Amino acid sequence: MTHKTIKVGSLSRVEGEGALTVHARDGRVTGMELRIYEPPRFFEALLRGRSHTEPPDITARICGICPVAYQMSACQAVEAACGIEVSGPLRDLRLLLYYGEWIESHTLHIYLLHAPDFLGYESGVAMAADHRDLVEHGLALKKAGNELVAAIGGRPIHPVNVKVGGFYRVPTRAELAPVAERLRHARDIARETVSWVAGFDFPDVDHDYTFLALRHPDEYAILSGSIATSTGEAFAVEEWPAHVTEAQVPYSTALHARLDGEIGYLVGPMARYSLNSAQLCESARQAAADAGLGADCRNPFRSIIVRAVEVLHACEKALRIIESYTEPETPAIPFEYRATTGHGASEAPRGTLYHRYRVDIDGSIAEADIVPPTAQNQARMETDLLQLVEPRLHLPTDELAALCERAIRNYDPCISCSAHFLDLHVDAQ
């Protein structure tokens, strides 16, 4: 057997760096390992013994791109354990914070990470040289998200103002006025962004996905809801452990999430859109229709359009909340801990993020379980890669690696803390 190891550089333009190993023999892929996001495992251990008030701050450090998602899922899990529910203007502020993060994260992916694939550039930087105005638009849109997060969370990155039960302090109407002004401009850019990305040339792909996302009776679910799937399943967040399990698969060393025993379901923008698009605000629904999105989206390359639609929705909804905002009477609702288990889930930019905490009799965390979206999508990504690589094993390794990177970027995975280089190993006999 000849063994060939080819280093093709880092897995560029995904959040962080990753590694992919493909083993092939006699023209067949015999093994595959996509090394991705494991830090939550470490944080689960770190949380044990800490106070029940600490998970929002501690888990926010798991991801530099989506700290709000970790804070919101953590807060809701602890609040469920304590028997409280944040509602009214405090919930609206949490929505605002979350919309800000969606705008930040999606815009970065659209403009600097994903669009270069469609326009033939090797990076967002290379694209910026030829499309300065376009990239400036993207940066202005992202900045609107940063400012929204800073206005509610205290800082644009790693917000410090969130606590179990609400916030440490709440903004005044006057403080939100300049944020609204920037958001109005951002909304226009977001609308143009949908039109722009809809004009890209998309490979004709149609996957038979099983989607999973939160569903909320009153809104395009982002902050809370119950679980819905494209197979018609519906269950409360508390029932997550009974439906979602992790198991080993033959061709990969990573644990793969299973939904009711079935491997390879998908969370994220395509899942949210396909399950909940009727609940998008009118302008986002119209933009989606004009962009040619149907009732669902099963082409991962077109996920860039869905992200753009979600950015428009986030701008629109954030503006409406600010317009009707009245300061809550208190920045947080009081609570007392209970020695029980709480579950929480929210829609991180990359998909459903589930947290579970068991609070001990002394108020400390006895057990923590965090299931991030990228780990859930890992099996589906590997399936895509398998189908992509096997018929193309004859291609030069660098060409194959570039194709793999593009396929992975479609899912905007967060692999911040994984290995530093993409090593595409091809074992050929």
Add this chain to the structure above:
Amino acid sequence: MSTPSRTVVIGCGNASRGDDAAGLEVVRLLRGSLPPSVATEETSGDATELIDAWAGADLAIVIDAVCSGAAPGTVHRRIDLVSGDSFRGSSHSLGLAEAVGLGEALGRMPGTLIVFGIEGGDFSIGAPLSAPVWSAVQDVAGTLSADLR
């Protein structure tokens, strides 16, 4: 060095990744010891944050952790970054090199950019700064504090 009228000192890093916090720690040490005209910023090292952080500055000094194979705590002084360089030593994927590329493409570079790299050894999640890196952090902060008076 003489301190230009608009100077910013920017620390990059992830406070939860051991020695990756070196740049942040330099900035934290410097606070309170710099003239009021010198701004300080802490960032994750994201390219879009960086070009905002140095917007309008005559002089921007960036301190980041690197991993080049040198001994932990080694200070790489005044790294010359040019557009298109891959600053692979940084643990941030769309980081300093991309910020320089993006800044140049968009005409958003500071008048002068000076980069200090502090060689890290342990980037484990939750780890504290290692002893040699902490020593280097103090060294760089001391140098900058004296230079920027």
